[in-house]
Amino acid sequence: MPKDFLCLTDWNKEELDRIFALTADLKARQKRAEPHRLLEGKTLAMIFEKSSTRTRVSFEVGMFQLGGHALFLHSGTTQMGRGEPIKDTGRVMARYCDGIMIRTFSQEAVEELAHWSKVPVINGLTDLYHPCQLMADLFTVIEHKGGYEGLTFAWIGDGNNMANSWINAAAVFGFRLQVATPEGYRPDEEVMRRAAELGADVSYTSDPLAAAEGADVLSTDVWASMGQEDEAEKRRRAFAGYQLNRPVLEAAADDAIVLHCLPAHRGEEITDEVIESKQSVVFDEAENRLHVQKAIMATLMG
Ligand code: CP
Numbered sequence: 272m273p274k275d276f277l278c279l280t281d282w283n284k285e286e287l288d289r290i291f292a293l294t295a296d297l298k299a300r301q302k303r304a305e306p307h308r309l310l311e312g313k314t315l316a317m318i319f320e321k322s323s324t325r326t327r328v329s330f331e332v333g334m335f336q337l338g339g340h341a342l343f344l345h346s347g348t349t350q351m352g353r354g355e356p357i358k359d360t361g362r363v364m365a366r367y368c369d370g371i372m373i374r375t376f377s378q379e380a381v382e383e384l385a386h387w388s389k390v391p392v393i394n395g396l397t398d399l400y401h402p403c404q405l406m407a408d409l410f411t412v413i414e415h416k417g418g419y420e421g422l423t424f425a426w427i428g429d430g431n432n433m434a435n436s437w438i439n440a441a442a443v444f445g446f447r448l449q450v451a452t453p454e455g456y457r458p459d460e461e462v463m464r465r466a467a468e469l470g471a472d473v474s475y476t477s478d479p480l481a482a483a484e485g486a487d488v489l490s491t492d493v494w495a496s497m498g499q500e501d502e503a504e505k506r507r508r509a510f511a512g513y514q515l516n517r518p519v520l521e522a523a524a525d526d527a528i529v530l531h532c533l534p535a536h537r538g539e540e541i542t543d544e545v546i547e548s549k550q551s552v553v554f555d556e557a558e559n560r561l562h563v564q565k566a567i568m569a570t571l572m573g
């Protein structure tokens with residue numbers, strides 16, 4: 272088993288399925304108000320270089336429910352913000368804490384932190400990936416569809432960190448993924464190349480209706496991610512035809528479910544009608560961040 276949770280393709284299907292099984296168990300125990308203090312006395316450092324609502328709250332609450340403690344560290348108020356090298360931060364944190372969760376810009380920085388830290392490092396989102404979100408998304412699919420095998424997934428919108436993570440998930444879990452992005456906003460070239468090499472069943476198009484065709488699960492995300500605020504206007508124009516709206520939903524299977532990692536911009540990447548529809552499971556998905564991350568932490572830090 273890998274020491275860290277940085278990228279889905281670092282793990283194999285059996286290992287990730289075990290995390291899903293533990294997620295189901297921990298969720299059931301929490302719903303029954305049954306103690307599950309698997310990380311009694313342990314501490315998680317949470318480093319944030321970007322904003323967050325779900326990630327911060329779900330990791331902090333998750334550590335508390337597991338009997339441990341979480342520290343919120345905004346990089347700007349630590350020495351990291353004044354240029355202390357990540358390799359020193361990693362070595363120092365590992366002397367105090369039992370795990371580190373980090374949300375930052377570059378995936379390389381997270382990998383460097385993990386290299387120098389003796390304790391597990393969890394990727395809480397980079398410009399390239401958002402693996403914890405993908406685990407929550409797939410766990411939500413398992414709950415609503417009974418599994419992910421044989422399902423068709425569609426991604427509509429930006430070829431961003433979520434799209435890259437879906438491609439990794441398709442490679443690891445073996446499901447079919449249909450990706451629609453505008454030209455010029457395709458997923459990361461290296462991610463697509465590696466998924467193809469791993470035999471992933473992923474197709475790429477610029478037609479959202481073609482990608483949605485027959486899909487069991489539809490997913491999208493904001494058009495301008497954190498750090499791309501200056502491009503928001505340009506992106507609004509480029510993505511105008513890439514909204515998850517009623518025609519896209521109607522192209523999918525009748526019982527398709529809709530995912531969105533949130534926060535959502537209603538009227539941009541998704542309509543209010545679709546996100547509030549019966550087919551939308553976005554709040555189950557947000558809740559599952561808590562349960563799946565508890566399983567990830569218990570697996571790595573237990
Ligand atoms: N989906 C997600 O990661 O949300 P936050 O940015 O609020 O953490």
Ligand code: NVA
Nearest residue numbers: 431492496497532533
């Ligand atoms: N793609 C978005 C996801 C936010 C949870 C971003 O990186 O801002």
